Amino acid sequence: MNAVGNDTMVVDKPQTPSENARLPDFHSVEGRAIPVHTFGSDGRTIMLMAGVHGDETSGVAMVASILRRLEAQFASSKSAPNTNHPSADRRARRVERQAPNTVTECRMVIMPLCNPDGYEAGTRRNARKIDINRNFPTKDFVGEADHPGGVEAASEPETRAILEVVEHFDPYLIITLHEAMACVNYNGTTAEAVADRISACCGLPTMGDIGYPCPGSMGTYYGWERELPVITLELPKPDVDMSLIEQAVLKELGI
Numbered sequence: 001m002n003a004v005g006n007d008t009m010v011v012d013k014p015q016t017p018s019e020n021a022r023l024p025d026f027h028s029v030e031g032r033a034i035p036v037h038t039f040g041s042d043g044r045t046i047m048l049m050a051g052v053h054g055d056e057t058s059g060v061a062m063v064a065s066i067l068r069r070l071e072a073q074f075a076s077s078k079s080a081p082n083t084n085h086p087s088a089d090r091r092a093r094r095v096e097r098q099a100p101n102t103v104t105e106c107r108m109v110i111m112p113l114c115n116p117d118g119y120e121a122g123t124r125r126n127a128r129k130i131d132i133n134r135n136f137p138t139k140d141f142v143g144e145a146d147h148p149g150g151v152e153a154a155s156e157p158e159t160r161a162i163l164e165v166v167e168h169f170d171p172y173l174i175i176t177l178h179e180a181m182a183c184v185n186y187n188g189t190t191a192e193a194v195a196d197r198i199s200a201c202c203g204l205p206t207m208g209d210i211g212y213p214c215p216g217s218m219g220t221y222y223g224w225e226r227e228l229p230v231i232t233l234e235l236p237k238p239d240v241d242m243s244l245i246e247q248a249v250l251k252e253l254g255i
């Protein structure tokens, strides 16, 4: 079990009262926390997520590594704390953590583990055996009992968590980590240029069409139906060195 699967993990939220008021805590079917982290407060918002499919653990590990790096960078970018007053120090830390442009010019929203029940069980689907990446309310959603997307679109708390977080933060780009097709899949008219950048950095080929229909997928919903480009970064098999790919993601995040 690593940190991202820990139910007691602290969830970081936007610091303004109005944003805090609107964004609830998110939980899976079995009640596990679906963490959301934010870094930075100004500029455009980029969103990174992993673990939509619970058995695809390489992306979860990579995002955990990126989170550790961001925690360290944001911690080191804050000014000297007031050590005489612990509560003042905490307040300063919360504010400084959100200080813009010390690490990146983007606000980053990170969901390191979108399907914690599947991750715990080692299954692609969630605890109700629904594939989250087929449960989005696309025009081509298939509502059938034996379909991986289930009977109703957005029926799953994991899907609704992603929908609410995206709605709340209005990112300009989503990068979601999957495995193990070893390609940079892109959805949306402006996503190809991003895919080309990532490909040039890490060597994985770009792919606009993965060759089979994905009704109810996040890429279709946001990329093609909401004009919000989605990069589905299909990592290679876990035994491959991922460091170049992680660098490509960091570069896209502006770090």
Ligand SMILES: [Zn+2]
Residues within 6 Å of the ligand: 053, 056, 178, 179
């Ligand atoms: Zn996947």
